[in-house]
Amino acid sequence: MKILIVGAGFGGLFTALALSQYPWKEERPQITLVDREDRFLFVPLLYELLTGELQTWEIAPPLVEVLEGTGVEFIQGEVKAIDPDQQACMLTDGRTLEGDYLVVAIGGQTPSFGIKGVTEYAIPFRTLAHAHRVEQRLRELEQKEYVRVAIVGAGASGVELACKIGDRLGSKGVISLLDRADIVLPNFDENLRKPAIKALEDRDVHLMMEKVIEKITEEGVVYRSVDGEAMETLPAGLILWTVGTAVPELITQSSLEKDERGYIQVTSTLQSSNYPRVFALGDLASCPLPEGKKAPLSAQVAYQQADFCAWNLWASIHKRPLLEFRYFELGTLISLGTTQAAASILGYGLSGPVAHILRRLVYLGRMPSSKHQWQVGVNWLSDALVRNLRTWASS
Ligand SMILES: Cc1cc2nc3c(=O)[nH]c(=O)nc-3n(C[C@H](O)[C@H](O)[C@H](O)COP(=O)(O)OP(=O)(O)OC[C@H]3O[C@@H](n4cnc5c(N)ncnc54)[C@H](O)[C@@H]3O)c2cc1C
Known part of the structure; x- marks a missing residue:
């Protein structure tokens, strides 16, 4: 069989x-x-590559290692x-x-919806190759005085990217988040939306809601308002395209x-x-x-x-009865920069550094092999220890 x-x-x-x-x-x-690919990618932690919080080996273990001793044959x-x-x-x-x-x-x-220039000038964000392209572009742009970043799509990916890139660039970054919807995180509850808006405001991210993208060019994003005809261009050196699946x-x-x-x-x-x-x-x-x-x-x-x-x-x-899929929603977690996150669990909200630690622990528990969980867990612990020792030594 x-x-x-x-x-x-x-x-x-x-x-x-x-x-x-x-x-x-x-x-x-x-x-x-x-x-x-030859690696399993823990996609929800992909943002952390852009801030240097995590390394590729932590979020993308080689599949031959994950499958070692399981008897599963892997073909790339x-x-x-x-x-x-x-x-x-x-x-x-x-x-x-x-x-x-x-x-x-x-x-x-990630769909392009047939919009001109998306494939050529915008970068989606769902694979290691995408993260490496964004990283390379950011490094080039960081040589300049200001780094203009446009993120299309204000769902979870867009918001998380805006906060992570905001933390990486600091005052150098000019970040805009565009969406056709009138609010960020349209499909999420207030437990997540409120802290997300606060995190975006703290990083001076320009919220450009109710904007329809007409095309993407080498210079930036050409858009118009939902209820308007006039086209405008938002200049950007990096354009991220996070518009769904x-x-x-x-x-x-x-x-x-x-x-x-x-x-x-x-x-x-x-x-x-x-x-x-x-x-x-x-x-x-x-x-x-x-x-x-x-x-x-x-x-x-x-x-x-x-x-x-x-x-x-x-x-x-084995000719036995099959089970119907039952989904148990445990909650939703989103990162909001390098030290903060927000969680909505069984209707309860939690945000800040505690949610950040919770998110990391939950994801650690979802890593695909106990060996990998152990290696990553030890690394996170030792990183935290070194950071605390440095803070203590410099105080
Ligand atoms: C940036 C980002 C952040 C996210 N954060 C969260 C989160 O915090 N929480 C959450 O619940 N969900 C999150 N998601 C959604 C989540 O990642 C996906 O729903 C989930 O990965 C879907 O699992 P999957 O097995 O269908 O596809 P995937 O996990 O994407 O796996 C598909 C696999 O198929 C392989 N593949 C694709 N095409 C081919 C081909 N032609 N030939 C051979 N192999 C192929 C790919 O390499 C990949 O390994 C996030 C998504 C993104 C993009």
């Missing part, structure tokens, strides 16, 4: 890890995990197409991989059934609605919840879905 998992992010990697831990009585299936390769009839995927290097079951978990991508093209082209927004339609057991031997989870899946809503797109959801997906694969193989 072969299980082929494409995408080693929160959905795919944690499905593979859960499967590898089951006490398989009969023949153990061959589990193959495919990803174009870029998937160019999926064949749900054969539970197979085709790689750009010409290889075809097949399984008895296929798990599709290649996540989402779309489904990758190869999913759009596959014969998997999609919902009205183009996401893979899955049943509550995470099976494709037209291919029961294909499972899909994470940012590309349209997953119904018992309350009649759809599962949000978040690492927390993908991480919880992974356990259900693994169980349902096991149950399918």
Whole structure:
């Protein structure tokens, strides 16, 4: 029996890890995990690379290390197409991989909405390569007197980036945050929005709400107001594009059934609605919840879905009943600069340095192997110790 998992992010990697831990009585299936990268990326900590708070090894452990001793086979390769009839995927290097079951978990991508200049002049923020591009651009711009940064999209990513970059640049930074909506964090509650607005104000971030982006040029962002015709240009040396998530093209082209927004339609057991031997989870899946809503797109959801997906694969193989996905929202955490964060947990809000420590601890607990958790935890502790000793010595 072969299980082929494409995408080693929160959905795919944690499905593979859960499967590898089951006490398989009969023949153990061959589990193959495919990803174009050689590292698992803990995306929620990507911002910390820009401030030097964390290093690549901490937030992106090599997949061969994470999978050591699990029996999961890792293949590095870029998937160019999926064949749900054969539970197979085709790689750009010409290889075809097949399984008895296929798990599709290649996540989402940042849409350009067909706006001119986005691909050429704006940088999305969801991969290590994006973070490295932003880092390089910031280093070039830091030679100048002022660094003008425009961030399009005032959701969590836009707000978190504005605060982190604000802390990095200090008084040198001129940061603007633009959105079509009339408020920042439109999909979040007041427990997060209030401290976020305060953090943005503290860093003098210009909030440019109700702005429609017309195009991006080498000089900056061309926009107009929601209710106006006149176009204006916001000059910027760095333009960040954080406007949400779309489904990758190869999913759009596959014969998997999609919902009205183009996401893979899955049943509550995470099976494709037209291919029961294909499972899909994470940012590309349209997953119904018992309350009649759809599962949000978040690492927390993908991480919880992974356990259900693994169980349902096991149950399918053993002809046992499958479980319906139940999402338990534990809370939301956002970083607000290098020392602060905000949390909304079961309706209660928490912000400041305590939320910052809580966020770090929660994320440490979600790292993919106990060895990696241990290495990162020790490093964070020793860093904190050295910092405190330095403060004590200089006082
Ligand atoms: C900057 C940022 C911050 C975030 N912060 C939070 C947060 O604080 N809390 C939270 O809950 N959520 C957060 N999210 C959302 C969260 O990261 C995603 O919802 C989550 O990663 C989705 O998991 P996934 O498995 O679907 O996709 P991913 O984790 O993105 O994994 C997809 C994997 O597929 C691989 N892949 C993609 N295309 C191919 C291909 N063609 N061939 C082979 N491999 C491929 C990728 O390399 C990747 O490893 C954040 C997102 C971003 C962008």
